[in-house]
Amino acid sequence: MGLFDTILGRTKPAQPKLDDLFALPSAAITLDAGAGFKPTGSGSVCFRSVEGRSFSDVEKDVRDLLNVSSSNEGGLPVEVSKDSFGYTWLVSSHMSDDLEALVTDLHAVNSALVDNGFGPQLLCTLVSFRDDQERRLGLVYLFKRGTFYPFAPLAGERRDNALEMQVKGVIGDDLKFEPDLGRWFPVWGAPGL
Amino acid sequence: MARSRYAPDRGLTARMTATMFLLGLVFVVFVGLIIVIGAASKASIAIIVLFVVVLGGGMLIGSLFYSDKIALRTAGARVVTPEEAPQLHGMVDRICALADMPKPQVAISDSDIPNAFATGRNADHAVLCVTRGIQRRLDDNELEGVLAHELSHVAHKDVQVMTIASFLAIIAGLMIRMAFYSELFGGGRRSNNNQNAAMMMFAIMAVSIVVYAVSFLLIRMLSRYRELAADRSGALLTGQPSALKSALVKVSTEMARIPTRDLRAAEPLNAFFFAPAMALNSGGASLSKIFSTHPSLERRLAELDKVQQQLSGH
Numbered sequence: 298m299g300l301f302d303t304i305l306g307r308t309k310p311a312q313p314k315l316d317d318l319f320a321l322p323s324a325a326i327t328l329d330a331g332a333g334f335k336p337t338g339s340g341s342v343c344f345r346s347v348e349g350r351s352f353s354d355v356e357k358d359v360r361d362l363l364n365v366s367s368s369n370e371g372g373l374p375v376e377v378s379k380d381s382f383g384y385t386w387l388v389s390s391h392m393s394d395d396l397e398a399l400v401t402d403l404h405a406v407n408s409a410l411v412d413n414g415f416g417p418q419l420l421c422t423l424v425s426f427r428d429d430q431e432r433r434l435g436l437v438y439l440f441k442r443g444t445f446y447p448f449a450p451l452a453g454e455r456r457d458n459a460l461e462m463q464v465k466g467v468i469g470d471d472l473k474f475e476p477d478l479g480r481w482f483p484v485w486g487a488p489g490l
Numbered sequence: 491m492a493r494s495r496y497a498p499d500r501g502l503t504a505r506m507t508a509t510m511f512l513l514g515l516v517f518v519v520f521v522g523l524i525i526v527i528g529a530a531s532k533a534s535i536a537i538i539v540l541f542v543v544v545l546g547g548g549m550l551i552g553s554l555f556y557s558d559k560i561a562l563r564t565a566g567a568r569v570v571t572p573e574e575a576p577q578l579h580g581m582v583d584r585i586c587a588l589a590d591m592p593k594p595q596v597a598i599s600d601s602d603i604p605n606a607f608a609t610g611r612n613a614d615h616a617v618l619c620v621t622r623g624i625q626r627r628l629d630d631n632e633l634e635g636v637l638a639h640e641l642s643h644v645a646h647k648d649v650q651v652m653t654i655a656s657f658l659a660i661i662a663g664l665m666i667r668m669a670f671y672s673e674l675f676g677g678g679r680r681s682n683n684n685q686n687a688a689m690m691m692f693a694i695m696a697v698s699i700v701v702y703a704v705s706f707l708l709i710r711m712l713s714r715y716r717e718l719a720a721d722r723s724g725a726l727l728t729g730q731p732s733a734l735k736s737a738l739v740k741v742s743t744e745m746a747r748i749p750t751r752d753l754r755a756a757e758p759l760n761a762f763f764f765a766p767a768m769a770l771n772s773g774g775a776s777l778s779k780i781f782s783t784h785p786s787l788e789r790r791l792a793e794l795d796k797v798q799q800q801l802s803g804h
Binding site: 302303304305306307308310311345346347348349350351352381382383384415417418420421439441442454477479480482483485 | 502503506507510572576577580581583584586587588589590592593630631634642645646647648650651715716719720723726727728729730731732798801802803
């Protein structure tokens with residue numbers, strides 16, 4: 298934020314960075330090789346709805362778009378849910394080995410919102426993984442930072458910090474990781490995780 | 491590049507610029523007059539002026555540096571961990587991620603007065619505080635609107651801006667006191683020379699009083715514009731202007747029943763330590779309006795209506 302924006306009390310809304318999401322499929326291979334976590338095929342986009350007709354129209358278009366794409370490729374239809382913070386999650390499910398298609402789907406949601414001027418409303422994207430012991434892991438992509446961080450929930454709203462650090466060690470070079478640990482905020486009960 | 495639904499409010503920007511310009515103008519005139527008066531008098535006055543500026547500057551830096559601690563102590567608040575207040579932390583986490591800003595410390599005050607404030611010298615040392623009273627009265631959506639308003643204060647660096655803006659008032663205020671005391675104690679032994687100096691002191695006092703009064707009103711005006719700016723940015727951030735409106739209405743009507751003693755009104759120099767969220771007076775007489783740090787409820791609701799139209803436009 299520049300000096301003038303400070304003096305005038307303005308903030309430019311943060312625009313999302315979308316492109317780094319495409320680094321995910323190759324990082325997933327490294328993650329499988331290095332830590333034994335495989336994608337579950339489910340991923341979601343989280344955004345803050347805007348009140349008013351215009352946003353609900355866009356939201357509906359996005360859902361239709363994803364439903365068409367998933368029915369063409371034999372995927373499951375898109376699920377929509379709201380979390381306890383009032384944020385909307387669009388969950389897209391694919392075959393577990395088809396991470397490319399999943400990322401393409403997620404990217405479609407993001408672009409649709411951005412094209413309609415709602416880019417600042419995008420919060421994060423989450424792609425979920427699981428290992429042989431059924432441990433859960435989410436890779437969260439922060440739109441405004443263009444960075445990733447791991448989120449490993451345990452029972453009872455606790456985080457497996459050791460696992461998160463391990464994941465950072467394994468794929469820290471493949472993805473742009475969020476350097477500020479204070480921004481690795483938990484997404485408890487995220488749909489699709 | 492997608493079209494923007496988040497265009498700045500030109501009218502607000504223009505009014506804020508004009509206010510700051512006037513404040514700067516008053517400052518220049520003040521400094522000029524002091525120099526003129528000082529040049530026409532003895533060195534002792536120059537020393538007093540220098541002393542006042544150093545003292546005022548020190549107070550300013552001190553209040554800026556310790557703003558978070560002072561505010562937390564005044565409000566009787568304590569910093570809470572994510573485990574203690576998961577819902578509140580979750581809201582703040584998400585708003586910060588949306589706005590791409592570092593997360594402030596989160597504090598809760600046990601007071602039942604519905605209020606919230608954000609303070610700290612910069613975004614990395616910010617504290618966001620809510621009272622139990624506001625948590626109890628507002629639903630999640632409304633509270634989120636209030637938090638977004640407060641985080642906008644942090645993003646706009648309002649504590650810094652208001653502290654610097656109040657520098658003039660601090661200097662003028664100190665100058666009045668200094669001149670007053672030197673009149674009081676210097677009055678006894680009067681030669682021709684001393685009488686001249688006494689006149690000078692009197693002139694400085696008169697100029698300082700006028701400057702203090704004018705800058706006080708301008709600072710209050712600036713504070714009101716910055717509240718509107720924070721309302722606007724906060725509503726754009728969450729995309730829910732209605733939630734903020736409903737929070738404002740709830741808090742203002744509750745506040746009307748509580749003695750209207752703003753924490754900041756306690757002492758003129760304390761006035762700019764922090765930037766609380768909520769107006770204590772809603773509307774009322776026009777005299778209270780120009781002294782108020784917050785715009786009237788009607789004004790804030792009207793500005794939020796504009797945001798609502800902006801967001802829902804096709």
